[in-house]
Amino acid sequence: MKRHTWQREAVRDALGVRENFVSAQQLHAALRGGGSSIGLATVYRALADLASEGAADSLQQEGESLYRACTPGTHHHHLICRNCGLTVEIEADAVEQWANSVAAEHGFTRPHHVVDVFGFCAGCSIAEKTATP
Amino acid sequence: MKRHTWQREAVRDALGVRENFVSAQQLHAALRGGGSSIGLATVYRALADLASEGAADSLQQEGESLYRACTPGTHHHHLICRNCGLTVEIEADAVEQWANSVAAEHGFTRPHHVVDVFGFCAGCSIAEKTATP
DNA sequence: TGTACTGTTGATAACGAATCTCATTACCGT
DNA sequence: ACGGTAATGAGATTCGTTATCAACAGTACA
Numbered sequence: 001m002k003r004h005t006w007q008r009e010a011v012r013d014a015l016g017v018r019e020n021f022v023s024a025q026q027l028h029a030a031l032r033g034g035g036s037s038i039g040l041a042t043v044y045r046a047l048a049d050l051a052s053e054g055a056a057d058s059l060q061q062e063g064e065s066l067y068r069a070c071t072p073g074t075h076h077h078h079l080i081c082r083n084c085g086l087t088v089e090i091e092a093d094a095v096e097q098w099a100n101s102v103a104a105e106h107g108f109t110r111p112h113h114v115v116d117v118f119g120f121c122a123g124c125s126i127a128e129k130t131a132t133p
Numbered sequence: 134m135k136r137h138t139w140q141r142e143a144v145r146d147a148l149g150v151r152e153n154f155v156s157a158q159q160l161h162a163a164l165r166g167g168g169s170s171i172g173l174a175t176v177y178r179a180l181a182d183l184a185s186e187g188a189a190d191s192l193q194q195e196g197e198s199l200y201r202a203c204t205p206g207t208h209h210h211h212l213i214c215r216n217c218g219l220t221v222e223i224e225a226d227a228v229e230q231w232a233n234s235v236a237a238e239h240g241f242t243r244p245h246h247v248v249d250v251f252g253f254c255a256g257c258s259i260a261e262k263t264a265t266p
Numbered sequence: 267t268g269t270a271c272t273g274t275t276g277a278t279a280a281c282g283a284a285t286c287t288c289a290t291t292a293c294c295g296t
Numbered sequence: 297a298c299g300g301t302a303a304t305g306a307g308a309t310t311c312g313t314t315a316t317c318a319a320c321a322g323t324a325c326a
Contacts, residue, residue, distance in 0.1 A: 001293095001295090001301085001302070002302085003301090003302055003303065005292080005293070005304080007303080023283090024283085024284080025282090025283075025284095039304065040284095040306090041284090041285075041286085041306085042303080042304055045303085060193040060196075063193070063198075063282085064282085064283060065284085079236060079241060081241070082245075088239050090235050092231065094227065094231060095231060095248075098225065098227060102212060102225075102250060103212060103250055103252045106212055106223075106254070106255075107254060107258070108212060108254055108255070109258040110252050110253055110258075111250055111251070111252040112215075112251045113248070114247055114248070114249045114250075115246070115247070115248050116246065116247045117232050117235060117241070117244055117245070117246045118244065118245045118247070119236045119241035119243050119245065120241060120243055121239070121240060121241055122239075122240030122242075125243075134273070134322095134323075134324095135273085136272090136273055136322050137322070138322075140274080140275070140276095141274090157312085157313080158312075158313095170276090172275060172276035172277070173276080174275075174276060174277085174278095174313090174314080174315090175275055175276065177313065178274085196283075196311085196312070197313090
């Protein structure tokens with residue numbers, strides 16, 4: 001049976017407060033910094049649970065997993081700033097359909113897809129332009 | 134200056150021969166198995182070089198980087214079997230355009246995108262269906 | 267062809283993310 | 297309140313990747 005613990009709540013809350021993708025380690029450090037005594041392994045477990053039940057999105061970047069809260073039930077993708085991490089949820093029905101049809105075309109079943117767009121957000125685009133010599 | 138070594142050639146060739154995505158370690162093991170004395174670090178370096186110069190595609194799966202040879206200059210995505218690794222290159226002009234426009238809409242510049250479709254290829258779909266009790 | 271310069275190699279150490287172990291804790295139905 | 301049992305957490309462990317550094321080998325040039 002699934003139990004309700006303050007640790008899981010803490011992870012869920014800490015993730016819900018954030019706007020951007022964060023790593024398990026960052027989240028653990030933040031919780032510890034906030035006075036919590038939560039363990040690293042627990043943060044990993046909680047994040048894995050959240051992701052598997054659809055309450056969090058995850059993506060792999062530079063060899064580590066990043067997580068972000070999302071409203072369960074909705075399928076969406078992300079537009080992520082390479083510089084500051086700002087993340088925007090985007091819908092892409094056309095892409096969903098394309099993925100399904102291209103999979104079917106080649107005889108593939110049970111298609112999943114990874115679709116993320118990276119770039120520099122408006123603010124960082126300007127900041128970079130002025131900073132470059 | 135960039136030097137030409139048999140090690141780099143060996144990695145390039147070994148990658149070119151393969152149809153599917155492989156990890157650096159797999160490639161290293163294969164080369165060693167073939168009688169080569171190439172070092173692991175060198176395989177990692179060669180793969181990183183190939184990827185950065187556009188001669189190889191890479192993707193992250195289960196915490197490790199996988200590589201696959203590709204014809205430089207062409208932009209494409211992949212349809213990958215979750216079971217056997219069979220990979221099909223797919224074109225997706227519609228997706229390119231969608232990615233660019235959605236980035237522009239939100240003020241993002243220099244958009245890159247990660248688009249990969251996973252599933253079970255025709256062969257593995259059948260095999261799994263008959264294997265399940 | 268010989269030689270000096272310097273990029274490359276490879277064994278191993280180091281690193282870091284993620285997972286495993288297992289004794290202890292504490293949630294929850296009864 | 298009680299008991300079983302899932303969850304926790306400190307530390308050890310695994311495993312992919314990168315850094316270190318002395319030895320090596322392309323390459324340009326005389």
